[in-house]
Amino acid sequence: MTSADLKDTTAIVIRPVEAADLGQVIAIDAESTGIQKTDYWYELFHRFGTGHSRQRLFLVAESEGTIQGFIIGEVRDWEFGSPSCGWVFAIDVRPGARLAGLGTKLFDSICAGFRHAGVDTVRTQVSRDNNLMLSFVRSQGMMAAPVITLEMSLD
Amino acid sequence: MATSLALYSTLEFAANPGRPVTAAEIAAKYGVSLHHLSKVLADLARAGLLDSVRGVGGGYRFAGNPKRLTLLDVIELFEQTVESGNGNGERNEVETALAQVLSEIDEITKATFGSITIETMLKLVEKHRNAGSPVAEKMQR
Numbered sequence: 001m002t003s004a005d006l007k008d009t010t011a012i013v014i015r016p017v018e019a020a021d022l023g024q025v026i027a028i029d030a031e032s033t034g035i036q037k038t039d040y041w042y043e044l045f046h047r048f049g050t051g052h053s054r055q056r057l058f059l060v061a062e063s064e065g066t067i068q069g070f071i072i073g074e075v076r077d078w079e080f081g082s083p084s085c086g087w088v089f090a091i092d093v094r095p096g097a098r099l100a101g102l103g104t105k106l107f108d109s110i111c112a113g114f115r116h117a118g119v120d121t122v123r124t125q126v127s128r129d130n131n132l133m134l135s136f137v138r139s140q141g142m143m144a145a146p147v148i149t150l151e152m153s154l155d
Numbered sequence: 156m157a158t159s160l161a162l163y164s165t166l167e168f169a170a171n172p173g174r175p176v177t178a179a180e181i182a183a184k185y186g187v188s189l190h191h192l193s194k195v196l197a198d199l200a201r202a203g204l205l206d207s208v209r210g211v212g213g214g215y216r217f218a219g220n221p222k223r224l225t226l227l228d229v230i231e232l233f234e235q236t237v238e239s240g241n242g243n244g245e246r247n248e249v250e251t252a253l254a255q256v257l258s259e260i261d262e263i264t265k266a267t268f269g270s271i272t273i274e275t276m277l278k279l280v281e282k283h284r285n286a287g288s289p290v291a292e293k294m295q296r
C-alpha cells in the first residue's frame with residue numbers, strides 16, 4: 001500500500017493499541033530509528049497501552065489489518081509548576097504511508113483524548129535539528145511553549 | 156527592511172494564488188515605498204517565487220510551493236546567515252564563550268524560521284483574523 005492509496009484517510013481507523021499490534025509498532029520504530037528496542041516497547045505497552053487510564057494514550061492508525069503509525073502521550077500534572085497539560089512524546093508513521101494525512105489524524109485523535117481527560121494544552125519536545133518533526137508540529141498549529149529545555153554534561 | 160517586505164509580500168501573494176497582485180496594492184496596504192518594494196518583488200521573481208503577469212494591470216502571481224517554502228528560505232534570499240564573534244583569526248576565551256551563547260540564539264532562530272512554511276503562516280494569519288487581533292487588523296489593512 002502506498003501513501004497515494006492512503007489519501008482516502010476515511011479507510012484509516014485510529015484506535016488504542018492492542019498487544020497483537022506490538023510487533024508492527026516495533027518494526028515501524030526500528031525502521032525510523034535503526035534500533036530494535038523490544039523490551040522498551042513492551043514496557044511502554046504496559047504503562048500506556050492498557051486503555052485503563054484517560055491520562056495515558058497509546059493509539060495506532062490501522063488500515064486493512066496493517067498498522068501504519070502510532071502516537072503516544074500522557075497528561076502530566078504540575079510538571080515544574082505548570083498546570084496539567086497533554087504531552088506527546090512519540091509519533092511515527094510508516095515511511096511508505098507518510099504525507100497522506102495519517103500523522104495529522106493521529107495527532108487530532110490524541111488531542112481529542114487529552115480534551116476528554118480535561119486538559120486544554122498539548123506540548124511536545126522536538127530536537128531543533130529535526131526539521132521534519134518541527135515542520136509537522138508547526139503545521140498542526142503548535143508554537144514555542146513558554147519554557148526552555150536546558151541540559152549540561154555531567155562529565 | 157527588505158526582509159520584512161519580502162515576508163509580507165510572499166504571504167500576500169500566497170494568500171491570493173492565481174490572482175495577480177500589483178506592487179502598488181501591497182505598498183498601499185503596508186504603507187511602504189513603492190520603489191523599495193518593487194526591487195524586493197523583482198528579487199523574489201528572480202528567485203522563482205513570483206511570476207510576472209503581463210498586460211493590463213500587470214503585477215505578479217505566486218509561483219512557489221506554499222507547503223514547502225519556509226520563512227527561512229525567503230529570509231536567506233535577503234540576508235546572509237550571520238557568524239557570531241570575531242571573524243578573523245583565533246578567538247580568545249571571552250569571544251568563544253560569547254559566541255557560544257549567540258550561536259544558541261541563532262540555532263533557535265534558524266530552527267523556528269526553517270520549520271514554518273508559508274502554508275503554516277497563512278493558517279496562523281487566518282487564526283488571528285478570526286480572533287480579530289490587532290496584528291490581524293494590521294495585516295488586513
Ligand SMILES: CC(C)(COP(=O)(O)OP(=O)(O)OC[C@H]1O[C@@H](n2cnc3c(N)ncnc32)[C@H](O)[C@@H]1OP(=O)(O)O)[C@@H](O)C(=O)NCCC(=O)NCCS
Pocket residue numbers: 032033089090091092093094097098099100101102103104105132133135136137139222223272
Ligand atoms: C512527522 C510524521 C509523523 C508526519 O506524518 P505524516 O503522516 O507524513 O503527516 P501528514 O501527512 O499528516 O502531514 C501533515 C503536515 O506536516 C508537514 N510535513 C509532513 N512531512 C513533511 C515533510 N517531509 N516535509 C515538510 N513538511 C512535512 C506538512 O505541512 C504536512 O502537510 P501537507 O501534507 O499539507 O504538506 C512522519 O513524517 C514521521 O513519522 N516521521 C518520523 C518521526 C520520527 O522520527 N519518530 C520517531 C521519534 S518520536
